[in-house]
Every structure is written in structure tokens, then in C-alpha cells.
Amino acid sequence: MSILTYIFGWPLVAALALVFVPGNYRVVVRAVAVLATLISAALAVKMFCQFVPGANGYQFEQQIPWVDSLGISYHVGVDGLNVGLILMGAIVAFAAACCSWEIQTREKEFYILLLLMSGGILGAFASLDLFFFYFLHELALVPTFIMIGVWGRGERRNYATFQITIYLSIGALLALIGLIALYLQSGANTFDIPALIEHAKTNPMTVHAQNFIFPLLLFGFGILVSLWPFHSWAPLGYGSAPSPTAMIHAGILKKFGLYGLIRIALPLMPQAAHHWMNFVAWLCLGNILYVGWVAMRQRDLNLLIGNSSVAHMGFIFLGIASLNLIGVTGAVFIMVAHGFLAALTFALSGYIYQKTGTLQMSELGGLCRKLRFIGTALLMAAMAGCGLPGFANFVGEVTVFFGAWKEFPVVVVLAVWGGLVIGGIYMTRAVRTILHGPLPAKFSNLADATNSWRRLPYALLLAALFVFGCFPRLLTSQIEPDAGKIVSMANPLPSMTALSEAQNPKSDTRN
Amino acid sequence: MNASLMFLEIWVVALGIVMMLADFFFCVTPERKRFLAYLGIAVLGVLFLELLGPDAPTGTAFHGAFVEDSMAIFFKRFFIIAAILVLFLSSEFSDSVPGGILEFYSLIIFALAGMLFAASSNDFVMLFVSIELITVTFYVLVSYQRARLLSLEAGVKYLIIGALSSAFMVFGIALIWGTAGTMNFTELAQVAPQFLDNKIFLTGVIFLFAGLGFKIAAVPFQIWAPDVYQGAPTPATAFLAVGSKAAGFVLLLRVLFTAIPAVTARWADFLIIVSALTILYGNLCALPQRNLKRLLGYSSISHAGYMLLGVAAISASGQSAVMYYLAGYLFTVVAAFTVIALVMQHLDHEDVSALAGLNQRSPLLATTMTLSMVSLAGIPPLAGFFGKFLLLKAVIEQGLSTPNHGYYCLTFVALAGILISFYYYFGVIRAIYWSKDTRDLSPIPLSGGAKFLALLCIAGMFWIGIFPNTVLNLANAAAFGFK
Secondary structure, three states: OOHHHHHHHHHHHHHHHHHOOOOOOHHHHHHHHHHHHHHHHHHHHHHHHHOOOOOOOOEEEEEEEEEHHHOEEEEEEEOHHHHHHHHHHHHHHHHHHHHHHHOOOOHHHHHHHHHHHHHHHHHHHHEOEHHHHHHHHHHHHHHHHHHHHHHOOOOOHHHHHHHHHHHHHHHHHHHHHHHHHHHHHHOOOOOEHHHHHHHHHHOOOOHHHHHHHHHHHHHHHHHHHOOOOOOOHHHHHHHHOOHHHHHHHHHHHOHHHHHHHHHHHHHHOHHHHHHHHHHHHHHHHHHHHHHHHHHHOOOEHHHHHHHHHHHHHHHHHHHHHHOOHHHHHHHHHHHHHHHHHHHHHHHHHHHHHHHHOOOEOOOOOOHHHHOHHHHHHHHHHHHHHOOOOOOHHHHHHHHHHHHHHOOOHHHHHHHHHHHHHHHHHHHHHHHHHHHOOOOOHHHOOOOOOOOHHHHHHHHHHHHHHHHHHHOOHHHHHHHHHHHHHHHHHHOOOHHHHHHHHHOOOOOOOOO | OOHHHHHHHHHHHHHHHHHHHHHHHOOOOHHHHHHHHHHHHHHHHHHHHHHOOOOOOOEEEOOOOEEEOHHHHHHHHHHHHHHHHHHHHHHHHHHHOOOOHHHHHHHHHHHHHHHHHHHHEOEHHHHHHHHHHHHHHHHHHHOOOOOOHHHHHHHHHHHHHHHHHHHHHHHHHHHHHHHHOOOEHHHHHHHHHHHOOOHHHHHHHHHHHHHHHHHHOOOOOOOOHHHHHHHOOHHHHHHHHHHHHHHHHHHHHHHHHHHOHHHHHHOHHHHHHHHHHHHHHHHHHHOOOOEHHHHHHHHHHHHHHHHHHHHHOOOHHHHHHHHHHHHHHHHHHHHHHHHHHHHHOOOOOOEHHHHOOHHHHOHHHHHHHHHHHHHHHOOOOOHHHHHHHHHHHHHHHHHHHOOOOHHHHHHHHHHHHHHHHHHHHHHHHHHHHHOOOOOOOOOOOOOHHHHHHHHHHHHHHHHHHHOOHHHHHHHHHHHHHHO
16 A cells, blocks of 8 residues: 555545544544544655655556556656646645534534545546546545535625525536546546646647647636636635635645646647647736735735635746746745745734634724734744745745746736735735734633644644745655656647648547 | 246336235234334345346346346436335325325335336336326325325326326327327437427427427426425425436436437527526525425426536437436435434424524424535535536537537536526525524434434535445446447
8 A cells, every 4th residue: 555545545545534523522533633634744744755866757656447448547657747746735624623623503514524524635636547547536525515514604604605606517518528538538547647648748639629628627626726817706706615625625625727737738738738828828917916915905904815715826837937047946835835824824814803702803803912822823823925035925926927028928927926925915904904013902801822722723824835845855756856847848849730730630539 | 928027026016016915914003013114125135136227137138128238237326215205204104194005105115116117217208107106106105194285285286287298298299199100219310310300209309309308307497396295294395306307317318318319419508598597487486485395396397407518419328417416316315304304304394494493393303404505505525515516517528629609608507507506595504503583492303213314425425425425336337338
């Protein structure tokens, strides 16, 4: 058994085990959930440390045939693209399980869904088979809707549940159509991603087919990642979600679409990628500038964080759109960094909501006087969010800007402006209103997170941001070789382009 | 003449007769009559193992009217398992059936015999006789609770619409026979290409389709489904939803792909439209439903639509997807109706709100119902997901290999249907776990048999969803051997 199977298997097994635990054993339920995610996080750290950067092929690989007639197999493995994501996912899942003390009703069901979510999405990242890639993501996605509907907060909870369910289901189903079409069109009769890529090297897909399938994947995944203009589910959804759900969804699940684009769409459909990426570069300005501007107008902390997390997706799309080594490496780096950051900010806002009962910024103020630890952590998270050097986000964003400069100088100029100025304005303004100024009288006896168990998730996430911010080579050295492979496949030699254009789209549709 | 191929059917009919006569000879208390159901189940189990094993004989009998091929064997296995589950369910339901429960059992077995003949029919006479055997039995089964007005109403509706559709079908068969001069599917396939422009022949095909469309509840012949599902005794509803629908599908596959493949190839657009309308109608009408059995009635229409995706694909992989989907649908639907039967048999209404607090009253039933809804909605890792995946794959495959853009439209209609269905399936789950208006929190007593049945259905849903290989290989063998 590969270590990857254990990393995502433990939460799933724990979810199954919890079904048989009586609902009133609250301590047991919580302990099982925290323990399972802790084991999976520890295994992920071990796996990350053992990973050899730049080694040939995939590591910790395991393949078991599942449905022979369709070419589906259970196939897991890591390379530089997903090793960081799995590490991030496992740590965030652990932090989210720790932060779930705020859930007071129907805890058993909540933890079962939380474990399904974490196990499912970690499995999706580890999977090297298209079918399981989709299957496990879907397994993780559906609990999100239920959690928002049942444990969500705010008056617009039902509306938010509907919106996020419809949006994300459409996105997932579009991507499913795209993946099935990809499987059929490739002619390789396998769902195995490495095998598909190998097959595509000798038999590239026709440009006609690529132009049909690529947009399905781009927009399917784009909806899941809140690509502008399909982003409107995100702020409200996260604003209404219980904070552990928002942590896992914004932190981990949202990276699924981006990972899918890099892992599947770029290497298999290079011509279409080139064609569409110019368009994506401009769409991502919508994320960075327009959604950043919307974030500036927010009066609710969670909506602000939600919008800012949508805005950050713009940088990742810009990195992918640049289709060069530096840009793609930067994009993967931000995916990891943003996972930690989004989880941290939602965890902190969850704590504040739990203690004060509101996230309206006009009603909050001076919280740093009482909540010293939480306040400081929120300040740091806000600074990381506007890209202060020393935090991981800075590294990723700078890398993306360097990478994209050659292709899209105008977009980069606007994005830098958006990232620095707009991000700076809304983040510092939020920090000023919430943490500084006079403390309203009703909040005079707020309790800070004092015991170290409560502080652990926040400290862990902050530490991760610091470590990767100060020692980016830990991550970039792992990403770079495999990002290079993806980029070389996404920028095919002219002879390959001629080969796929020479194939007549009519005659090759099915063989 | 090769009557040995029909051993299974003969045994099943004999079992039905014995079951019916048993009432005269065994004067037993109602509790002990449950054991007669178990006896019937045991006999069916033995027949399954003995006659439908991996080395079951194949061939044709009665001048090609009766065919035993891999598809027939696949469906016969399906029908026997369905009958076993339904007999189990009926034995749990027996206190709600005032008149003799043994006739109820034997009627189920007679309907099963009809379904087994349907799986093997390769001739219009065989088709019609098997359909009538199924339908006439169901007239009785549906109106079995004579004291319930709803049950009688359902029976009358089913009778009138069923008789009408049978009339259409006979008329259709007459027209086809009148033009083509043969009743046998294999022979018809050879002469059918001559009649592609013959309006009388095509009218016959349309009428035949109307009759089969009634069995599977495809738009526009779906109107009976919600009323009958609501009124019929729950085990009869379950058998109607699973067995009768599957019988409709096996006959549809036989007619479209054995008897008149030439016509079918030309009618892709027609099948696409019927499938799309069925999906949309079922899902949209299920949205406002509060009555659980009615809701499942509409949902069964939408599932007929999903399965028609595989038929509309006009390919072997489409047929295999239909068969796989039916196998998953069997356990899922029986699970749902088991819960309904156990929770609601002593209530005067079947509103979704009756499920409120079920997770406290009986965690096992709550889990069963939740998994069933999740599987119907098509969410991994249960059976429904892989089935929908195969159906969509078949449709997209056909879309890529033919210039017919209707397949892409159909794919998107199916996606819309799946999306809509999330709403009402999750509404049921929501009612179980999070409904506020819980009045009755008394635990539901479950007999050992009921627990076993629920666990069996859960195991079936997971088995087909997580280990699809076995069923898929059988379905593939049936579909590809069939071409």
C-alpha cells in the first residue's frame, strides 16, 4: 500500500467508523475525527520529506485495476505538482477538525461529513486516474452543500446553499462531460492520466477536438475555482458556511479545478490551451481588479475574506495562462500558499463570530485589546493576504508576475496594481476597523484563545505560511522539474502542431 | 424443440401454483405465513443458483420464439433477485394486507414468470403474452388493499391505461405483421429494411412503442405512474418500479435492436426527444411533491428517461449502460420502498414529513433511506453514480462518432435533470435529519427480516457502486453478444 492511500484513507475509514459511534459520545466523535486527520497530516509531512525532487516519473505510486473494460484503475502517485497540495490539504484538514469545536449541534453528522470532505479531496489530489480524480472530488463536494445548509449561519443561508449547489454542480458536471469526451476522443481507452499523456505524445488530439473539449474543462473547472464571471457563489457561500467547511472548501477543494487544468488540460490539449489562455489572462483581471474592488466595498468580514480569496484565484490563473516554467511554478506555489492562508483567515473569522456573534465590521472594533492572540494572527493573515514578503503568498505572486511579464505585460501591470493597492486597501482597512479603535462595551469580556490546544490550528497554519515564505526553495525545488514537464508538453514543437493539424477532424473522430 | 431451456419458467409457474394452493392445505397463523414467503425465496434462490449459473445453457426454442442468450440470462438474474427482495418486503408488509397474503405472494411469482418470458421473447406473440401476464397480474397487485380507496383508484387507473396501451400494442403488432408478414424478431430484422418508407409499417412501430412506453413510463405515456405508485401497496409499487420497468426495457431493447435495427438507426432523433422529455418531465414534476411515494413515482419517470439515454445512444455500450443502471436501480429503489413500507404502513398519509426524526427512531432505516436517495441522485460512491457515468459516456460517445448534434443537447438536458433532482432527493434527506416538526419519536420496531433486507440493499448499492466490474462485465457480455 502506498503512503498516499493511507493519507486519504484514514479520514474515510474514520468517517465510516463514526457511523457506528452513538451520537451522544461527543468526545469520542471529536477525538476520532481529530486523530484521523492528525495521522493523515503526519503521514503527509513524512511523504513530503521523503519526496525526491526531480525524480523520474511518479513517486509512492500504486496501481490496482478496477474496471478493466473501461480502462479505469485505482492509481495514485505524486510528483512535484501535487506533493505540496497534499501536504497543504492534510494540514488544513487537521486544522479544520481542530477548529470544529464551534459546532455544537449534531456533531456526529458534522464530523462524518468533514472527514468525507477531507479524505475525498486528498484522494482526488493523489489520484492519477481521471475517473477517481473526478469521483473523489465529487465525494468531497457534496458534503459541502449539506454542511452549509444545515450548520450554516446568517439569514441568507438557504439562498447561499442553493446558489453554491447549483453553481458547483454545474461546474462539476461540465467538467465530467469534458473528461468523458477527453477519454473517448483520445482513443487510448484508458482513464490513466500518465498513459493518456504518453498516448498523446504520439497521437495528439486534433485541434478541432481540442477546441471542443478544452472550454468544457476550462469553464467546468473555472466555475469550481470561481473564475470571474462565475465567482458569485463564493463570497456568499463562504460567508454562510460554518468555518471548518469554509476552511476546507476555500483552502483545498477550490484548488481541484486549478490542479485539473494544469495536470490534464494543459498537457493533453496544448493547442487549445494556447488559444484559450490569452482569453483567460484577461478574465483573471476580472478576478483581481473587479472582485478586489467588490471586496473593498464589503462591510462583513466573511464576505470580504470570501471576495479576497476569489481575487487571489486571479493570480493563479494568470500564472497558468503564462504557460511558461516560472508562471506555472508560481501558480502551483500560490495554490499551496493560498490554501494555508484561506484556511487561516476563515478559522480566525470563525473564532471572532463565535465570540462576538457578528462579523459586521461596523459593530466590531478594538478586538486586539481582548483577543491578543487571535488579533495578532488576523493581522498577520491580512498582511499575508496583501502579499507582504516573508509570507508564502508573496513568493508565489512575485513568481507569477515574473513569469507572466513576457506574455501579458499589460495584464501584469494591472494585476500588480490590483494586488498591491486594492488588496492593501481592503486588508488594512479591515484590520483597522476590527482590531483597533475603541472596544464596544458589550465585548468587554471576550475570551482569547488561551490554551495551546485551541491555538494549535492557527499557529500551525501561520507557521506553514512562514516556513514556505522564508524558505520557498522547499517547495519550488519540488514543483519546478514537473512544472517544466507540463510546460514542455503545453508548448509543443512545431512538428507536433503540424501533426495534430494535419489530421482531418472528420476522419479521426472515432476509431 | 428445446423445452429444456424453459425449465426456469416452468419451475417458477409451478411455484406460483403451489403457493396459491398452499392456503388450502396449511391452516397456519399469519405469523407463520411469513415462512411460506421464505420458502418461496429459498426456491427462487435455488433456481437462481442451479439454472442461472455461469454455465447456463443458451439457444433458441419454439421456432425461434423463445431465446436464451446472455441478455436473457442477465435479465432473468435481475428479475429473480428483484422478486426475492420484493417477497421479503411483502412478508414484512403482511399485516397491511387484509385478504390472503399468500395470493399476494403467488401473484408476485406469476408476474415474475411473465418477466422471465419477456426476457426471452424473440417473437411478437411471446412479447404480447408476457406483457399481458405481467400487466394483468399487476392490475390485481395494485388494487390489493381493497379497503383503501386510493388503492382501488390506482387499480382502476392502471387497468384503463394499461388496457388502452395493450390495445395500441396489439394494433401495432397487427400492422407490422400485416406488412412484413412475420412475427419473429430475427426474421423481421431481415425484411424490415424494405419497409422503411412504408407508412403502415411505421405506424405499427409507433403503436408498439406506445405500448412499451407505457411499461417503462416514458413521456408521453407516463401519466399513470405517480397515481399508481401512490395508491398501490408498497411492495407492489416496488415491484412495479423495478421489475415491470426492467421488463419494458428488455422488450424495448429486443424490439429496437433485434427486430427493427434499420428503423431504430433512422429514429435516433425520436429517441433523443423522448428521452429528453422524460428526464425533464420526471424531474420537474417531482420538485413540488410532498407525498413520498408520488415523489418516487415521478423520480421513476426521470430514471426511465436516464435509461432511455442508453437506448437513444443506439450502441452496444449504451445497452450495457442501461443494464448496469437497472442493476443499481434495483437495490436503490427496493431500499427506498422498504423504508417507506416499514415507516408508513401504520400511518394514514405518506407525506415526506412522516420521515422527520427517523434518525432517532431507527438509525438503520434512516441510513438506508439516505443512501438510497444519494444513490438515486447519482453521487459517488454508490451505484447510481457509476450508472449515470456509463449512460452519459455512451451518449457522448455517440455524439462524437456521428454528426448528430442532438446527442450534445441530450447530454445537457440530462445534466439539467440531474441538477434538478438534487433538490428533491436532498429534501428527503433533510426531512430525515433536520426537520423541526418531529411529533412522534417512538422507536420503530424492526424484525430480523426487515433489518436483513435493509442491510442487503445497502450492501447491494455499495457493491455495485464500488466494485462495478462483475455486473459491468455481465452487462457488456449481454450487450455485445447481442449485437
